[in-house]
Amino acid sequence: MKRRNFIQKTALSTGAISMGSGLSYASPFASPKEPYKFNLKYAPHLGMFESHAGKDPIDQLNFMADQGFTAFEDNKMRTRDVAVQEKMAQTMEKRGIEMGVFVAVFLKEGHVASGDSENRKAFLAHCKESVEVAKRVNxxxxxxxPGNVAPKIKEGYQRxxxxxxxxxxxAVFEPHNLTMVLEPLxxxxxxGAFLTDSPQAYExxxxxxxxxCKILFDIYHQQIQEGNLIPNMExxxxxxxxxxxxDNPGRNEPTTGEINFWNVLKFIKEKGYNGVLGMEHGNSRPDKEGEQAVIQAYKNIDSFSH
Structure with a gap:
């Protein structure tokens, strides 16, 4: 998916993931003696700390936990082997990591907005498949x-x-207490995306x-699409x-662009938000230096309450 290409070194194919690291609590990589205590649940993704932790997802999860991160998200989780999903879930449970989002449906071609019955069937099939994945990884x-706008169909019919x-x-998700979050792009x-801004998603x-059925508010997307972040979130x-x-421009870690994350996060915390904040961005610099810069950036913006 093109929107995921910005995440460098994340494209771990299902078959290429190693299963050899076990479920030990301690990461074999250099880590602080005591994990940093973040105010909020920031969620890295696979590949973000690969230079430190290596390619194995279990080692990467352990490295994240050692740095103090208490959440994790994985766009590709639905397509990973069941054995990998189960092992990742066991590691997250043992290390106190909460599972964030994975992608259930991301249509690039077919238009749900068109009302086409085959597109709707495909959409719902992905939803049903995702229920089992969600249960497996908690x-x-x-x-x-939901895909792009439908040509030649009036906006009201598309909506x-x-x-x-x-x-x-x-109706697929409700019996399982699961929530699909709609992401405006x-x-x-x-x-050409159908869903583009927060008022539309709200409606x-x-x-x-x-x-x-709720909203995924991606701060990067909405800074570009509509700005006025805090009032729109309110x-x-x-x-x-x-x-x-x-952050914008660049879609890299906070403090590399124009967004005042101290004020945005202060607002989010004061609203009583106790959910996950996915680190849906790339690293501005390569290798270990870049990974340490990401960790430090989150420590910096997490100081909003100090």
């Missing part, structure tokens, strides 16, 4: 992107088609009217279930 949230599909998807990286969630706060972080 996930609560799954990212859903109705998307809402109907999401109502049927909610910015016009620059994803031209759709209100229409679907289900605890299983306006749709009751429908936000998940937040992702990335």
């Amino acid at each position: 996930a609560k949230w799954m990212t859903v992107v 109705a088609n998307v809402i109907e599909t999401l109502k049927q998807a909610s 910015n016009f620059f990286n994803h031209p 759709i969630c209100k229409a679907v009217n289900s605890p299983s 306006a749709c706060w009751d429908e936000i279930a998940y937040i992702q972080i990335g």
